[in-house]
Amino acid sequence: MRILSVSDYVVSALYDNFEVExxxxxxxxxxxxxxxPEYLSNLYTSFNVPLYYVCGNHxxxxxxxxxxxxxxxxxxxxxxxxxxxLGLEGSRWYSGGPHQYTEKEMWKTIRSLRPKIWWQxxxxxxxxxxxxxxIHDAEDQCHRGFKSFRWLIDRYCxxxxxxxxxxxxxxxxxxxxxxxxxxxxxNTYGYYLFEINTDQISE
Numbered sequence: 276m277r278i279l280s281v282s283d284y285v286v287s288a289l290y291d292n293f294e295v296e297x298x299x300x301x302x303x304x305x306x307x308x309x310x311x312p313e314y315l316s317n318l319y320t321s322f323n324v325p326l327y328y329v330c331g332n333h334x335x336x337x338x339x340x341x342x343x344x345x346x347x348x349x350x351x352x353x354x355x356x357x358x359x360x361l362g363l364e365g366s367r368w369y370s371g372g373p374h375q376y377t378e379k380e381m382w383k384t385i386r387s388l389r390p391k392i393w394w395q396x397x398x399x400x401x402x403x404x405x406x407x408x409x410i411h412d413a414e415d416q417c418h419r420g421f422k423s424f425r426w427l428i429d430r431y432c433x434x435x436x437x438x439x440x441x442x443x444x445x446x447x448x449x450x451x452x453x454x455x456x457x458x459x460x461x462n463t464y465g466y467y468l469f470e471i472n473t474d475q476i477s478e
Contacts, residue, residue, distance in 0.1 A: 276302045276303060276356060276358065276470065276471050276472075276473050277300050277301055277302050277303075277468065277469075277470050278301070278302065278303045278304070278305060278468070278469055278470070278471060279298065279301050279303070279304045279305070279318075279322070279466060279467075279468055280304070280305040280306070280307060280402070280437050280461070280463040280466065280467045280468075280469070281304065281305070281306050281307070281310060281318070281463060281465070281466045281467075282306060282307035282308055282309060282310065282331070282404070282438075282439025282440070282463045282464055282465075283307075283308070283309045283310065283331070283439045283440065283442060283464050283465070284310075284442070284464060284465045285310065285311065285314050286465050286466050289314075289318060289321075289466060290314060290317060293317075293321055295321065295322070298322070298468070301322050301324055302324055302356075303324055303325055303326075303327075303355060303356075303358075304318055304319070304322060304324060304325070304326040304327070305326075305327055305328070305360075305400070305402050305437060305463075306318075306326065306327070306328035306329070306345070306402075307328075307329060307331070307402050307403065307404055307437055307438055307439035307440075307463050308328070308329055308330050308331025308332075308333075308334055308364065308365075308374075308404035308439050308440070309331030309332070309333045309334060309404065309439060309440070310331075310334070311336075312334075312336055312337055312340050312341060312342040312343075313342070314342075315328060315342035315345050316342045316343040316344065316345065319342065319343065319344040319345050320343075320344070325346065325355060326342070326344065326345040326346070327345070327346050327347075327348040327353065327355075327360060327362065327402070328342065328345055328346070328347060328348060328362075329347070329348055329349050329362040329363060329364040329365075329402055329403060329404055330347075330349065330364040330365060330373075330374045330404065331364070331365070331366065331374065331404040331439060331440060332365055332366040332372060332373075332374050332375055332404065332417070332440075334373075334374060335372070335373055338373075347362075348360060348361070348362025348402060349362050349363065349364040350362070350363065350364075350384050350387070350388065352388065352391050352392065352395055352398065354395075356473060357473050358399045358400060358471065358473065359395050359397065359398050359399045359400070360398070360399065360400045360401070360402065361388065361392070361398045361400070361401045361402075361433075362401075362402045362403070363381070363384065363385075363401070363402075363403045363404075363424070364403070364404055365404055365405065366404055366405045366417060366418070366440055367405060367416060367417065367418075367419050367420075367421065368380075368416075369415075369416040369417040370417075374404070376421075378421060378422060378423060381421050381423045381424075382423045385423050385426075385427065392431060397431055397432075397433075398431050398433045399433055399434050399435070399471070400433055400434065400435045400436075400437065400471075401424075401427060401428075401433045401435070401436045401437070402437045402438070403421075403424060403436070403437070403438045403439075404438065404439050404440050405418075405419075405420055405421055405424070405438060405440050406420040406421075406424070406438040406440060406441055406460070406462070407420045407421060407422075407424035407425040407427075407428060407436065407438075407460065408420040408421055408422040408424065408425055409425070410425065410453050410455065410460050411438070411441050411443075411453065411460065411462050412441065413441065418440065418441060420438075424436070424438075425455075428455050428456075428458045428460070429455075429456070432456060432457045432458055433458055434457070434458065434459065434471065435458070435459050435461060435469070435471070436455075436458050436459070436460045436461070437460075437461045437463050437467070438460070438461070438462060438463065439462070439463055439464060441462055441464065442464055443462060443464055445462075445464075448467065448468075451463070451464075451467060
């Protein structure tokens with residue numbers, strides 16, 4: 276399965292200069308936040324495949340104007356063609372705005388999901404806006420990652436943990452990735468393309 280993940284930056288090649296031939300055989304789109312709802316609606320229409328998203332700390336219009344055809348994955352576990360996906364929105368609390376959470380609040384959400392994760396026998400892909408603490412994050416209050424996300428990685432070993440929020444330029448796709456045991460932690464700023472073998476998903 277070929278997956279396109281996006282976050283934080285509107286890529287011209289995926290929007291006003293879009294040519295489907297440049298992105299062949301996309302089966303699924305995942306958005307990790309801080310993108311205009313119109314952009315996600317356009318991606319959904321252009322590729323005609325399912326699009327799941329979580330909100331970033333700047334996605335203040337999503338409540339009144341959600342992206343058409345797209346599915347909010349926040350605090351939910353959904354299967355798509357056998358792949359089990361979990362989404363967690365937002366950033367660390369820093370100003371009291373929407374989609375901001377203290378570490379305690381994020382732990383509470385994760386604890387409420389643990390029975391569902393157990394019932395599903397694990398998770399294959401986790402998408403978030405913020406990164407895990409000490410992996411791709413920064414030291415200012417807004418851009419610190421969540422310790423609870425690192426716990427999720429250590430406890431459930433998803434194949435991919437995909438986040439946004441940290442703006443960075445990459446010369447090579449491999450620069451986006453930090454591997455923690457069996458998990459590839461990916462900063463999807465802009466966009467990232469990857470493939471997952473559905474014959475090797477968690478059981």
